[in-house]
Amino acid sequence: AQSVTQLGSHVSVSEGALVLLRCNYSSSVPPYLFWYVQYPNQGLQLLLKYTTGATLVKGINGFEAEFKKSETSFHLTKPSAHMSDAAEYFCAVSEGYSSASKIIFGSGTRLSIRP
Amino acid sequence: NAGVTQTPKFQVLKTGQSMTLQCAQDMNHEYMSWYRQDPGMGLRLIHYSVGAGITDQGEVPNGYNVSRSTTEDFPLRLLSAAPSQTSVYFCASRLRDGTNTGELFFGEGSRLTVL
Secondary structure (H helix, E strand, C coil), X not given: CCEEEEECCEEEEXXXXXXXXXXXXXXXXXXXEEEEEECCCCCEEEEEEECCXXXXXXXXXXXXXXXXXXXXXXXXXXXXXXXHHCEEEEEEEECCCCCCCCEEECCCEEEEEEX | CCCEEEECXXXXXXXXXXXXXXXXXXXXXXXXXXXXXXXXXXXXXXXXXXXXXXXXXXXXXXXXXXXXXXXXXCCEEECCCCHHHCEEEEEEEECCCCCCCCCCEECCCEEEEEC
16 A cells, blocks of 8 residues: 655744655555645645656645655755745645545645744 | 535534534536544545445545435445544545546535544
8 A cells, every 4th residue: 555654743944944845655656646735724725746747846836846756755845935835734645546546645744934 | 616515614422423424516526535634644534436326445434434326425424423533524526537637626624523
């Protein structure tokens, strides 16, 4: 079974600083990978996804992630943090390619932004 | 466009009571799923469905029942509530496209407390 590990349950950065949220996965086949964001008292929304092709993926709100097969990683970055980025972020992997494939989530990383 | 609608948003139950969390989507999505979110554990898949009349178990199915009589609705039943089922529940849906690149669309969540 595939799994996702997010390193660091809480990350705090200063406004304007680099954001780096770490995600590692395990999979016996090339995965489809996702990052979702959850703002307080809301559901999750998709930030970006990797399926095939270019390994650097750009998403909404200035976020991007790079798929590194050799490191089994899909870390999320943003060059300059804004106060509005404070939220919880989830990495997820698709368990297979079929149209019935489940999506498995990591435990989440809460991002705090210091003024 | 309503998207994914969950009811109720809040519910308090006593141990042993039963109840149903409702989920409806108006996007003609074939795939629907239920997750529970607990602190430090991310989102865990309870049950999912790839179309009307078809359901399957996820990571944590015990104590929950689902059915899928229509494309639009995917109710989650708690048969005999236990304190361990205190959680925030999310319903999510997506198109059952052929390559499983489709993103999940989430409801706003249902917060359940079992006393």
